[in-house]
Amino acid sequence: MASLDGSTIIGESILISGSLAGDEDLTVRGRVEGTLTLTRTLVVEPTGMVKAEVQVKNCVIAGVVVGNVTASESVEITREGRMVGDIAAPRVIIVDGASFRGRIDMGEVDVGGERPVARVEARPAVRPAVSRPAMTARPASAPKAPEPRRVEERPAPPAAPSRPAVPPAPVAMGAVKRKVIVKTKK
Amino acid sequence: MAGIEKASAPRSGAHTVIGSSIVIDGEISGDEDLVIQGTVKGRISLKESLYVESSGVIEADIETANVEVSGQVTGNIAASDKVELKADCKVVGDIRAPRILIADGAVFKGNVDMDVKAGK
Numbered sequence: 001m002a003s004l005d006g007s008t009i010i011g012e013s014i015l016i017s018g019s020l021a022g023d024e025d026l027t028v029r030g031r032v033e034g035t036l037t038l039t040r041t042l043v044v045e046p047t048g049m050v051k052a053e054v055q056v057k058n059c060v061i062a063g064v065v066v067g068n069v070t071a072s073e074s075v076e077i078t079r080e081g082r083m084v085g086d087i088a089a090p091r092v093i094i095v096d097g098a099s100f101r102g103r104i105d106m107g108e109v110d111v112g113g114e115r116p117v118a119r120v121e122a123r124p125a126v127r128p129a130v131s132r133p134a135m136t137a138r139p140a141s142a143p144k145a146p147e148p149r150r151v152e153e154r155p156a157p158p159a160a161p162s163r164p165a166v167p168p169a170p171v172a173m174g175a176v177k178r179k180v181i182v183k184t185k186k
Numbered sequence: 187m188a189g190i191e192k193a194s195a196p197r198s199g200a201h202t203v204i205g206s207s208i209v210i211d212g213e214i215s216g217d218e219d220l221v222i223q224g225t226v227k228g229r230i231s232l233k234e235s236l237y238v239e240s241s242g243v244i245e246a247d248i249e250t251a252n253v254e255v256s257g258q259v260t261g262n263i264a265a266s267d268k269v270e271l272k273a274d275c276k277v278v279g280d281i282r283a284p285r286i287l288i289a290d291g292a293v294f295k296g297n298v299d300m301d302v303k304a305g306k
Contacts, residue, residue: 019212
């Protein structure tokens with residue numbers, strides 16, 4: 001698995017503090033503190049611990065990550081993964097069993113087509129090699145919102161003005177509050 | 187079929203490998219072997235062996251048990267056991283270790299201290 005070239009491994013007993021940058025996959029089984037910038041995939045294994053500002057293409061978290069993660073493609077927190085910090089990535093996968101506290105920003109989210117079916121289509125749950133455009137990092141304020149007029153085929157709920165345009169909001173808001181507490185503790 | 191895989195990576199098993207495109211600025215410490223193919227600036231302190239491969243560039247003070255250099259090192263090296271400068275390495279800095287090996291072809295500038303008592 002660990003090919004000699006093009007793959008970096010930080011072993012279990014290793015601590016790196018400072019900045020780490022590179023253009024290859026990185027597997028962390030030890031500890032990395034500071035900043036971590038990669039143009040490829042970061043894998044934090046169950047023994048790994050990253051306390052850093054992370055900027056990568058893909059990130060798989062099976063260990064511990066404390067800090068903000070910005071990924072140009074995807075962030076996945078596996079069953080064993082634990083993370084505290086904010087995630088900014090077009091695709092974020094959090095599986096059952098993972099623990100996470102922080103904010104998630106998937107870039108522009110289309111809350112106009114509020115039927116869940118449409119949302120699933122817009123972002124497939126599988127991981128194809130979709131080259132999504134580099135994220136624009138604008139939260140859901142894109143000028144797409146004012147077009148939900150054309151939802152006639154919706155089963156017209158009795159309370160017309162109740163537009164459930166808040167899919168990810170409750171979780172995120174609660175998380176934000178708690179995160180502020182974490183920050184003040186430092 | 188699985189037997190073919192066996193000899194694939196002589197040094198990458200349980201050890202740490204810093205790949206050739208990686209740049210680390212800061213401190214590395216640990217209790218295991220470390221193979222460096224990339225660039226490290228700052229400080230390295232290990233309890234085991236450090237291998238600087240030919241693509242490796244180090245601008246750091248090094249404190250380990252063993253050091254084997256095939257790449258470039260700028261900085262002081264202190265080893266509790268052995269320092270080995272291989273044929274195509276380039277080292278600038280002081281070396282302190284009980285055993286120091288310098289191969290033919292190695293480029294080295296600095297002081298060597300093998301901790302010899304002068305008036306034996």
